[in-house]
Amino acid sequence: MEITFRDAVTVIHGIGFGALLLLAFSGAAAALYALSTSSTPWRPSGSDLILLRAYFWGMALLAWLAVLIGAYVVYPWYRAHPPAGAVDLSGFPKALLMSTPATSQWHDIGMEWKEHLAWFSPISLTAVAWLMGRYATALKDMKSVRNVLVGLLALGFFATAVPGFFGAMLNKYAPVRGGANIVLMRGEAHDK
Secondary structure (H helix, E strand, O other), X not given: OEEEHHHHXXXXXXXXXXXXXXXXXXXXXXXXXXXXXXXXXOOOOHHHHHHHHHXXXXXXXXXXXXXHHHHHHHHHHHOOOOOOOOOOOOOOHHHHHXXXXXXXXHXXXXXXXXXXXXXXXXXXXXXXXXXXXXXXXXXXXXXXXXXXXXXHHHHHHHHHHHHHHHHHHHHHHOOOOOOOXXXXXXOOOOOO
């Protein structure tokens, strides 16, 4: 079983950082709810507060890693130009998508959304991490800060989920491939 280097980087970008980030939103929402409900809100101890801050800063870091690797590593491979007269466009994902009207909208809509919307995720999650670090223990009494946190967390989720969806669909139709082969597992030789 093999995977190319570019496939591996794309997997790390999308599944390693992006999908893990999407999973982390459930924990963030639960923590925000526990800190701000009016009936017996959770009062974190000193060590709980350290872990809570690390959790939110970890989410922001995951978002930055996903976006930076996507923008500066995977995206240039996606946009590579095929040589003049090339018939096989499988190594040139953007050109492959743009080659037929049936798939050109995946680039026109999907990649444009990925390129621009994804940046809102690390920006909003960095703000969430800072606000949680600063006001975590006072959220019950600070409705305006709590509302801002909910809004920023929702924006971060939307800005992660939509580009993640388009990334999965784009990779289905025009995967970024190439580079050295990485052998994940060697199969047994079968004689017939």
